[in-house]
Amino acid sequence: MEELYQRFLDGDNSPVAPEDDPFxxxxxxxxxxxxxxWLQSLAYCMKLEEQVEFLNCDGLEAAVLHICMAPCSPTGQTHxxxxxxxxPLELLGKRMDFQIHIVRCLGVSWMKEDAKRGIQIGYRIYDLPNTIYTKPVWKSVNPQIEETVQFAALTAxxxxxxxxxTNALIxxxxxxxxxCTELSxxxxxxxxxxxxxxLVDTKKISTVKDPSQAASDQIPELYLKLLKLEQETELLRNINxxxxEENMLLKESLAKTASGQGER
Known part of the structure; x- marks a missing residue:
């Protein structure tokens, strides 16, 4: 600041770079x-769609969020x-897939004050190391978001x-x-x-794995192998x-045939 003041006294009116400006x-x-x-519906494989208020630090409504959370198959088909x-114990040890769909925001007061502004929405679930952010939406009081992210717990x-x-998604x-710089x-x-x-619910595997046993870039490969084995197991269950069912139908058919011959 002293340097800038001295430049002013010397009559130097050249522009100052923002990072050098103390003000x-x-x-x-x-x-x-x-x-x-609240996430409780996912523990029972139930879909939840609702509108909830965004409350500011004073407890006043800043906007209304339209959100949908739905359990689904690995391919994204809603249950x-x-x-x-x-x-919920029926899901213990099994693969769980679910989607979080941010639909829209309604009545964003921040946008009402200045139409040139924008918004982003962020959330983090369970053991995710990073926050998930939606893409920026500008110049809309009722921004349409329409972003869906699918999560999977390989062995719940x-x-x-x-x-x-017992928890809510914040x-x-x-x-x-x-x-301003947009959130990544x-x-x-x-x-x-x-x-x-x-992937979520990875704590158990993370604690088992030691850096000396497997490099971090090998962990996704191990997950893929586990996923393939689970898919093959599920296929065998379906075939079985x-x-x-086919065996039961054959038995019933044979029983009816034998019964008909006995009546003759």
Missing amino acids: WDPVEVIHLGSAHV GEEDVVID SQEFLNYLQ VDLWGLQEG CSQRGLMVTGEGHI RALR
Whole structure:
């Protein structure tokens, strides 16, 4: 600051770079509020769709979030009512896939104050090391987001099931303004399945693996092998189920034939 003052006394009116200006504050993203969405429905393989308020630090509504969370198959097909479980323990040790769909925001007060502004939404679930951010949306009071992310727990642990039953997903609303750096939407550093879905509930495997036993870049390969084995096992179960049903039909057919011959 002394240097700038001396330059002023010397009559030097040349522009000062922002990073050298002690009175310049960089434009940053602003935390507008948080919304809480309970995860309990996922523990019972039930779909949840609702609208929840983003509340700011004063407890006032900053916007309304439209969100959908749905259990699904590894290929992304949403589960139906027949897949609902009575006890979450039925899912213990099994693969769990689910999608989080950020649909839209409604009545963003940040945008009402200045139409040139923008927003981003972020959330982090269970043991994810990074926050998932939506792409920026500018100049809209009711921004349409329409972003879906699929997550997978290859072998659901008791801790993960407990987490789903007792915790809420905290979704944060961030305000963007002209000149600020947008929040990164990159998913680099996150482990994914062969289909590209983000892995959660990886704590147990992470504690078992030692850096001297396997390099970090080998872990995704181990997950892929485990995933392939699970898919093959599921295929064999389906084949076995179909064979049992066919066997029952043959037995019933033979019984009817024998009964008909006996009556003659």
